Amino acid sequence: MSTEHQTETPMVEIRNVHKRFGDLEVLKGINLTVNRGKIISIIGPSGSGKSTLLRSVNQLEVIDQGEILLDGIQVNRPDKKGLAFERHINHIRQNMGMVFQHFNLFPHLSTIDNVTLAPRKLKGMDKNVARELGMELLDRVGLAEKAEVFPNWLSGGQKQRVAIARALAMQPKVMLFDEATSALDPELVEEVNRVMRGLAEEHMTMLIVTHEMGFARDVSDWAMFMDGGVVVEEGTPDKLFSDPDQERTRNFLSKHLGDHH
Amino acid sequence: MEFDFGPVITYFPTLLKGLGVGFLVALVVAFMSIVGGLLVAVISIYINKVVSWPLRFFIWLFMTTPLLLQLYFLYFGLGEWILIPAILVGILGLGFHYMAYNADIFIATIKSVSDGQYEASRSLGFGHGATIFYIIVPQAFIRAIPQLGNNMILMVKDTSVLSAIGVAELVYASQYAISVTFRPFEFFIVIAMLYYLINIFMELGQAWLERQTAYRR
Numbered sequence: 417m418s419t420e421h422q423t424e425t426p427m428v429e430i431r432n433v434h435k436r437f438g439d440l441e442v443l444k445g446i447n448l449t450v451n452r453g454k455i456i457s458i459i460g461p462s463g464s465g466k467s468t469l470l471r472s473v474n475q476l477e478v479i480d481q482g483e484i485l486l487d488g489i490q491v492n493r494p495d496k497k498g499l500a501f502e503r504h505i506n507h508i509r510q511n512m513g514m515v516f517q518h519f520n521l522f523p524h525l526s527t528i529d530n531v532t533l534a535p536r537k538l539k540g541m542d543k544n545v546a547r548e549l550g551m552e553l554l555d556r557v558g559l560a561e562k563a564e565v566f567p568n569w570l571s572g573g574q575k576q577r578v579a580i581a582r583a584l585a586m587q588p589k590v591m592l593f594d595e596a597t598s599a600l601d602p603e604l605v606e607e608v609n610r611v612m613r614g615l616a617e618e619h620m621t622m623l624i625v626t627h628e629m630g631f632a633r634d635v636s637d638w639a640m641f642m643d644g645g646v647v648v649e650e651g652t653p654d655k656l657f658s659d660p661d662q663e664r665t666r667n668f669l670s671k672h673l674g675d676h677h
Numbered sequence: 678m679e680f681d682f683g684p685v686i687t688y689f690p691t692l693l694k695g696l697g698v699g700f701l702v703a704l705v706v707a708f709m710s711i712v713g714g715l716l717v718a719v720i721s722i723y724i725n726k727v728v729s730w731p732l733r734f735f736i737w738l739f740m741t742t743p744l745l746l747q748l749y750f751l752y753f754g755l756g757e758w759i760l761i762p763a764i765l766v767g768i769l770g771l772g773f774h775y776m777a778y779n780a781d782i783f784i785a786t787i788k789s790v791s792d793g794q795y796e797a798s799r800s801l802g803f804g805h806g807a808t809i810f811y812i813i814v815p816q817a818f819i820r821a822i823p824q825l826g827n828n829m830i831l832m833v834k835d836t837s838v839l840s841a842i843g844v845a846e847l848v849y850a851s852q853y854a855i856s857v858t859f860r861p862f863e864f865f866i867v868i869a870m871l872y873y874l875i876n877i878f879m880e881l882g883q884a885w886l887e888r889q890t891a892y893r894r
Contacts, residue, residue, distance in 0.1 A: 476796055502804055510802035520797035524815045524893045534801040537811065566892050579797075586801060 424451040426485070427590055427621045428473060433482035435468055442468050443479070444645040450590070453619035457632035457653070460642035461668060466625045469642070470594050473623065474512045475505050486511060487589055510538060513583030517595040519575040521567040521582070527554065528563040531582045538586070546585075553581040557611050573604030577611050590621040598627055609635075629672050633657045641665045684858035685867050692864075695850025696871065699836045702768055702846060706836075707829055709772040714779025715814065721780070722787055723809060732780075739777035744838055747774060752842040767839035775832045779825060786820040787813060819890045826883030833875060847871065 428450040435443035442465045450456050458466045471477040473484055475492055484491040491508050493501055522530050531553055532546040541549070554560045557577035567575055576596055583591060593612065597605045609631050615622065616635050626632050632639060633653045640650040641660070649662045660666050685692075717736065721729040739747065748770040752763065761769075790813050798808040840849035851864045858864075 474800055476800060506802050506804050509800055512800070514797075514800035516793060516797060518793055520791075520793040522794065522797070522812055522816075524819055533811065534803070537807065538802050568892050568894070582801070 424454075426450065427452045427454075427487055428623065429483070429485040430469070430473065431483040431485075433469070433472060433479050433484065435465075435472055435477055435479050442645050443472065445482070446642075446645075446647060448640065448647070448650075450621060450623060453621055454637045455616055455622045455624065455635055457624045457626055457636040457639045458642060459626065459629065459632060459639065459668070459672075460648075464642040465645040466642045467594055470592050470623060470625045473590075473592055474509050474514060476514075510534075510586050511589045513580075513586060513588035513591045515576065515579050515583055515591065515593045515596045517598050519567075519572070519579045519599075521570075521575050521579055523567050526564050526566055527559065527570070527578050530567065530578055531585045534582070535585050549585060550581070553584050554578070556584075556614070557581045558607070571604060572600045573607045576600065576608045580608075580611055580615075584615075590623065591615065593622065593624040593626070595625055595627060597631075627672065629657065629669065641668065643668070680863060681860060682863050682867070684854070684860045685863050688854035688858065688864075691850050691854050692847060692868070692871075695845060695847040698764070698844065698850075699833075699846035702764065702771065702836050702839065702844065703829075703833045705768050706771045706775060706832060709768070710775035710779050710828075710832070711825065713772065713776040714781075715783050715818070717776060717780035718783030718787055718817075719809065719814065722784060723805075735773075736777040736780055739774050740781065744770070744774050744835060745841060748838065748842050763839075763843045764845075766842060767836075767844040771832065771835060771839065774835075775828055778828050779821075782821050782824045782828070783817060786817040789820060790816045816894075819893050822886055822890055823883070826879070826886065830876060830879050830883070833879065834872060837872075 426449045428448075430446055430448040433443050433446045434441065442463075444465075446465075446469055448456065458469065460466045468477050472479045473486075473491070475484075479492050482492075486508060489508065491505075493504055496504050522533070525533060528547065528550045531550040532541075532543075535541040535549065536543060536546045551560055551563060554563055557580055559574060559577055559581070562570065562574065562578075567578070570578065580591075580596075596612070597608050600608065605628065609628070612622070612624075612631075613635060624632065624636070636653045638650065639653045639656040641648045641656060641662075641664075643664055649656060649660055649665045651660075656665065657669065660669065717732050721732045721736075748766065751770050752761070752766045755761065755766075794812055794816065795808055798812040799805075803811065836844075836846050837848040839846055840852065843849065847868055851868050855861045855864050
């Protein structure tokens with residue numbers, strides 16, 4: 417990828433990944449390496465397989481073929497079945513934060529409990545310690561004063577910021593963003609983007625599936641255009657967004673540049 | 678004919694005793710039918726077919742036959758082999774009956790919790806079981822409160838059916854008082870009013886509980 421750093425080590429490796437839904441092959445041999453602290457954006461039309469690819473990184477979609485590695489450890493384990501796989505994947509997922517298009521905050525828990533539930537129950541973190549961590553994270557996304565509020569009382573942008581704080585609470589090695597701003601009103605997009613930029617500045621490794629071309633171009637170290645289950649083109653954001661080699665990339669970008677959705 | 682509520686006042690302690698028995702039965706049945714209903718729902722949704730089929734059959738059986746028949750079956754039918762105290766039969770019969778109805782509600786509300794909730798929990802590292810316990814069931818429970826409340830109100834009224842197998846609840850107690858005083862109208866009016874009052878209190882409680890949990894849905 418970028419050549420400035422010679423000491424780069426891979427955080428996420430995606431090797432020849434195939435995924436099939438019935439007769440439809442939605443991922444046809446995808447390869448991607450995400451180095452530590454790097455930000456990769458994946459763009460493409462609906463149905464291109466970009467969300468499926470992201471969801472296969474933490475095995476919300478179990479892949480049919482290929483390999484996914486997190487920090488050198490294999491994530492997909494076709495050799496492990498049932499409870500053995502369950503134990504393995506639960507452990508792996510604690511190191512990957514995921515942010516969803518529709519936020520999926522837990523409506524029965526207050527904002528602070530949304531953030532602290534996982535560290536308390538999964539890491540056995542002391543309640544007070546967890547609360548301190550939770551408040552710190554809520555402060556980081558600018559919502560410390562909403563700690564006791566329930567998700568239904570938050571705006572979409574606020575919900576997504578809490579969702580980011582919730583994912584960060586497990587101190588993940590990588591953050592996966594699945595169209596994190598697609599369900600938001602345009603005026604709420606920026607507050608979420610700001611939080612994501614903050615993470616970028618702290619060198620969080622991120623994989624971002626997005627429709628926000630401007631944001632992807634700004635924030636990414638590497639950009640990838642997918643269509644029909646294959647990577648059509650990838651490169652530095654400058655190259656991919658202003659001077660793409662492929663006709664399909666150009667067509668897609670001409671439809672989406674300057675467009676928020 | 679003239680109304681004379683004197684006998685009702687004389688036998689009011691008897692009625693209160695019946696009310697107490699009914700209350701005790703209702704309390705145990707509420708606990709049993711809610712906890713049991715939730716368990717039945719979780720098992721029938723998440724555990725394999727071998728376990729869930731008998732449970733679905735159980736729900737179907739208790740929902741398609743009359744409560745009175747179920748009580749007769751348990752008390753007189755099983756009574757051929759084992760003698761179970763009437764109050765225990767009443768609790769079990771009413772408990773299973775409403776367990777089936779409550780399970781039906783929980784099955785619907787569990788299924789109504791979005792897949793996104795499950796995925797969000799799993800993505801944090803919670804396992805299947807932990808996700809059901811911490812995320813799905815609490816939300817399903819909150820969503821079930823209005824219908825559970827309705828069921829429990831029906832259940833409290835149905836405790837009167839237990840008089841048929843000799844459980845000394847309110848209606849049974851009044852039957853005794855009536856047999857001595859020959860004043861059925863007066864007693865039935867007072868009992869109807871008592872049920873009405875209980876109903877009002879339960880509806881208030883239900884509305885309060887709904888208000889307390891609405892924002893958590």
